[in-house]
Amino acid sequence: METKEYHKKFQERIDNGETIEPKDWMPERYRKQLIRMMSQHAHSEVVGMLPEGNWIERAPSLKRKKILLAKVQDEAGHGLYIYSAVETLGIARRELVEDYIYGNAKYSSIFNYPTLTYADICVIGWLVDGAAIVNQTMLARSSYGPYARAMIRICKEESFHQKQGYEMLAKMASGTPEQKKMAQDAVNRWWWPTLMMFGPPDDESPNNAELIKWGVKSKTNDELRQSFVDRTVMEAEAIGLELPDPDLNYNKETGHWEFGEIPWDEFWEVIRGNGPMNRERIRARRKAYEEGAWVREAAAEFARKQKLNQEKAS
Numbered sequence: 001m002e003t004k005e006y007h008k009k010f011q012e013r014i015d016n017g018e019t020i021e022p023k024d025w026m027p028e029r030y031r032k033q034l035i036r037m038m039s040q041h042a043h044s045e046v047v048g049m050l051p052e053g054n055w056i057e058r059a060p061s062l063k064r065k066k067i068l069l070a071k072v073q074d075e076a077g078h079g080l081y082i083y084s085a086v087e088t089l090g091i092a093r094r095e096l097v098e099d100y101i102y103g104n105a106k107y108s109s110i111f112n113y114p115t116l117t118y119a120d121i122c123v124i125g126w127l128v129d130g131a132a133i134v135n136q137t138m139l140a141r142s143s144y145g146p147y148a149r150a151m152i153r154i155c156k157e158e159s160f161h162q163k164q165g166y167e168m169l170a171k172m173a174s175g176t177p178e179q180k181k182m183a184q185d186a187v188n189r190w191w192w193p194t195l196m197m198f199g200p201p202d203d204e205s206p207n208n209a210e211l212i213k214w215g216v217k218s219k220t221n222d223e224l225r226q227s228f229v230d231r232t233v234m235e236a237e238a239i240g241l242e243l244p245d246p247d248l249n250y251n252k253e254t255g256h257w258e259f260g261e262i263p264w265d266e267f268w269e270v271i272r273g274n275g276p277m278n279r280e281r282i283r284a285r286r287k288a289y290e291e292g293a294w295v296r297e298a299a300a301e302f303a304r305k306q307k308l309n310q311e312k313a314s
């Protein structure tokens with residue numbers, strides 16, 4: 001029952017910084033918002049394996065191949081932790097996954113861009129994982145316990161990915177002129193889509209205010225985007241690469257880097273399903289899901305038999 005008193009007590013718990021656990025009372029809308037956001041996050045981690053997976057066989061050395069393979073596996077693990085955390089809200093993973101593969105559930109816009117050269121892999125590690133960390137460090141303090149705890153582990157792994165991507169890019173940027181050109185070209189293509197990962201500007205974000213009130217987010221989309229830009233400008237400079245924005249300007253008074261207009265039309269088009277790789281990504285996920293049906297059936301049958309055996313034995 002959703003009485004005013006319940007809502008008031010719930011809000012008091014949030015304001016006191018308490019963590020909400022699966023069996024605690026929560027407003028239905030809080031539960032729905034978490035399912036929406038966490039499931040989009042889980043789908044993103046899984047679909048996020050595709051752009052990088054594209055380069056596993058073509059990585060330039062055995063060492064780079066092993067590193068990339070491990071990174072892609074980490075992303076699969078992140079998807080699984082987050083799906084498990086969403087299931088604590090009383091919804092089956094199958095429903096979530098099918099809503100995404102056959103329905104309209106969203107996933108991060110960033111994974112609808114192609115990886116054209118190996119430099120894209122370096123830039124994904126540096127920029128995309130870098131942006132994910134800025135967002136997820138905040139989510140590690142989210143009010144919902146299972147999500148916050150999943151984020152702590154995920155952030156540790158993403159941090160490693162980010163450092164490793166930056167190291168690879170630094171190496172490429174200090175290589176031959178062709179390698180440096182390749183690195184710069186990848187930065188040029190990924191910079192603006194990375195800034196879009198943080199979501200629409202605050203005055204166009206329908207969910208920001210509610211998520212902040214409930215302590216799911218503690219910073220707005222624009223605040224997080226700004227802290228990402230602030231930490232990234234100097235990193236680019238340190239390895240001799242330029243960010244493709246002529247309006248980047250350090251404002252001494254605010255202590256922040258000002259940046260140019262993000263191409264928001266492109267963002268909305270990608271979200272509507274018209275990005276360069278949207279169709280390809282969904283096709284690949286559908287194929288994997290359908291071809292994996294026998295594995296899910298076998299696992300379910302195995303679990304059923306195990307349970308029967310345990311019941312017989314007890």
Ligand code: FAQ
Nearest residue numbers: 041044048075107108109132196197198199205206207208
């Ligand atoms: N892409 O009102 P808001 C990663 C949608 S993981 C697509 O501002 P909110 C790891 C939004 O859902 C990356 N859709 O929404 C990795 C909403 O639509 P809805 C994923 C977007 O929730 C690295 C509408 O626009 N991370 O990278 C996007 O307050 C390397 C209005 O937006 C997460 O999901 C977008 N970029 O803020 C893996 C983190 N932005 O549902 C592999 C958790 C917004 O009302 C390789 N999520 N939309 O129909 C969040 O922090 C938030 O949900 C935001 C959006 C910030 C994404």
